[in-house]
Amino acid sequence: MIKTVIFDMDGVIVDTEPVHHFAYYQHFKNLDIEVTHEMYATFTGNSTKNVYQKLKEAFGLEHEVEHLVQTKRSLFNEAFDIKEDLDLLPGVRQLIVDLYNNGVQLILASSASKVTIERVFNRFGLHQYFTHIVSGEDFPKSKPHPAIFEHAASLSVAPKEECVVIEDSTNGIKAAKAAGIYCIGYQSENSKLQELAEADMIIGDFSELDYLKIRDIK
Structure with a gap:
């Protein structure tokens, strides 16, 4: 689970x-x-x-x-x-709230700087949902090196076999798989020239996911 x-x-x-x-x-x-x-x-x-x-x-x-x-x-x-029209991607807030309300631990593992993450989280009120924020600036090697996801998994309440990563980039998916974590590839319209084939599951819209579907991933 x-x-x-x-x-x-x-x-x-x-x-x-x-x-x-x-x-x-x-x-x-x-x-x-x-x-x-x-x-x-x-x-x-x-x-x-x-x-x-x-x-x-x-x-x-x-x-x-x-x-x-x-x-x-x-x-x-x-x-x-x-940029006034900047917003969360369609359906992702609903997924975050659904997972949070059902007791799933949420961790952010982003290559972005802490300053940028803070700007996004403050603007969209996301701090309350995430137990930990991990920034790529704390690691000497970027994705596809698995260090950032290995560290994120070490912060989990569960072993990495009970963790899932959601990624949209080739490098991110490679990093998740190298860390030995199940990976959902999000086919974002905004992430060009990315190869998602190594992901365990590929989605095109967050409406394809909810708590029950993620909970029961094998």
């Missing part, structure tokens, strides 16, 4: 990807580098720090990684605060 659900955030709970995309490409323009859409797609599920480490190596950027991260974060925060 499933007792803990571990949620990714970007592309699963909220679609901040357009805000990230805007902030990244504004920064790329300022840095005078050309990042293809194919290269950008490989960043999904990576922490901002690891993205800029890769960009620094690929383009020989002079700035320190931390400076690049802070610049992009400022661009993101400005865009996030003025």
Whole structure:
């Protein structure tokens, strides 16, 4: 019986990807580098720090990684605060409330920074539902490395065999499977060029899930 659900955030709970995309490409323009859409797609599920480490190596950027991260974060925060139409993905709040009301433990495991997670959770009133928040900035390696999900599972009230991860990215699904955790792949319209085939189950809408369906996953 499933007792803990571990949620990714970007592309699963909220679609901040357009805000990230805007902030990244504004920064790329300022840095005078050309990042293809194919290269950008490989960043999904990576922490901002690891993205800029890769960009620094690929383009020989002079700035320190931390400076690049802070610049992009400022661009993101400005865009996030003025984007009035930003909302939770359809059906995800209902699923979160349904699981919470039925005693399922909810943990967030996101590659996003703590600052970004806090902005999202405060804006949409999500703190009350989650027992723990795990940020990718606390781990030296990003998804597909399993460290973030291994840590999230260690915070569960149950063994990892009674945990489920919900992810929308290729890297996230690989990380969940490498951690030995059942993974539901969410086919988000907003997560482009992602391969979900390794997921144990694939959904296209959160209406396909509820407490009973998740509880009885084998």
